[in-house]
Amino acid sequence: MKIIPTIIRFSVFFFIFFNTFVFASNQDNFEQDKKYYVVDEQGRVDKKTYNGWRRFGACSGCHGAKATGGTSGPNLLLAIRNKKIDFITFKEIVSKGRPNKGMPAWNIDPNVNKYYPHIYGYLRARSDGILKGGRPKKIPK
Ligand code: HEC
Secondary structure: OOHHHHHHHHHHHHHHHHHHHHHHHHHHHHHHHHHHOOEOOOOOEOHHHHHHHHHHHHOHHHHOOOOOOOOOOOOHHHHHHHHOOOHHHHHHHHHHOEHHHOEOOOOOOHHHHOOHHHHHHHHHHHHOOOOOOOOOOEOOO
């Protein structure tokens, strides 16, 4: 009977293949997700990124006014950069929260749950080092 070794070989193959694929696609998403922000050469932002800064007000109490960490929340700029948190992952974390670790779930708060792309865009621009902290200037219409 050769069937068992064959199954094992195939399982190993698919395991490696699948994980490589998932890893690669996460990396791609992270690269692509720069699209969530617009920052011009003068450091001015589009409306969505600006709104992201505004909505981040809900988070700054814990994560710090500049998202670099506060009394009760970690530095989000480092988290996004080091863990390559893409938009989908971000949305998942923020909407569900980690209630047992002090991170609230935001899926019930329309001030936040309608604007995940904007908040991600703002944080990502900061994390990519393209935007400074504080109230951003808007690109004039
Ligand atoms: C009441 C305090 C509090 C508020 C408000 C808060 N967070 Fe958090 N957040 C935390 C804590 C504490 C953690 C760390 C949880 C852990 O240890 O896994 C965390 C973790 C996170 C993470 C995961 C970081 C990582 O390293 O994996 C993200 C992303 C995040 N918060 C985004 C947000 C956003 C966006 C908002 C606003 C909409 C927000 N948080 C508001 C306390 C808070």
